[in-house]
Amino acid sequence: MCSLGRKIACGEKYEVKEIDLIDIKKLIDELSRYRFIKPRVHYTGGEPLLYAKFIELASYSKEKKIKWSVTTNGYALSNYYKYIVDNGCDKINISIHGDEGMHDRIVGVKGCFSMLASNLNILNEYKKSKNTPLPLIAVNCVISRKNVKYLHRILSTLRFLPVHSITFQHLIFSPDALEKPDSDVPRSKSEIYFIKDFINYIESKHFDVPILFFPRIQIKDLFNYYNNYVYPFKNICVFPWLALRIKTNGLVTTCNGFELGNIKYGKVKEMWNSCQNREFRNKLRRFGIFRDCQRCCHRQYY
């Protein structure tokens, strides 16, 4: 379901280089100097816990007092939990897409779920030993055709993990996914019914941890979210006013692949305030979201 994974699975040549630590350090140095608004850095990927210099990155983030968080598949957490807790990570998002057999099938790695569950316990025990509530642990479960029938079952497994929230994320997809019969997009009436039924169930009950949906699509619009790419949801997005993305080659992009510069050669603040970025935002404000943004999770649907 990940667009990068799909490209590689289809044999597309896609060379991914790890980001240079020296470049992120330069970025962190810059961010740490800002006094009033201190940007958060969120490490995601790819898989951040496979980054060869993750330990140095974590300790540098702490040294420079940067707020940081991470999204991970959790598989290598047993090697890194101490560095994550000790270096001030305040939130860790863990991707879990099913119960034991289902998660393993979806991610394609046997034994992944049990490894993950055990790693979460290790992390939690370590937090207790350090008497700290951080990082908060958030599970992200992406709804797809592969798990849509089993959402109740998935929840009954995830509820018993030591986590602070469980989010069911609606699939992000491109328009061509709607033309492929074998895509992961749950589109049929019965598949949509499973999602509706599940949301109704969650809304009618009280749980010990928050159970969330993201983006928050109203039940009446679910069929259109998954079937009608041009359904007239609210046509705005404020994401480029809130965040930037940095790729492994240092390229700084706002949304829709729009490039603003490279952290190797310039300051993020200058890119953030650049004419190009202002023009991009003005275009978005005046004309609304772009075609490829239709099923992004960061846009405003209402």
Ligand SMILES: C[S@@+](CC[C@H](N)C(=O)[O-])C[C@H]1O[C@@H](n2cnc3c(N)ncnc32)[C@H](O)[C@@H]1O
């Ligand atoms: C891109 S992954 C990278 C981080 C890490 N390797 C992981 O597995 O969590 C970040 C999150 O995006 C989710 N994701 C991937 N493809 C998606 C899609 N098409 N729609 C919604 N979420 C997706 C993943 O499941 C994961 O929770």
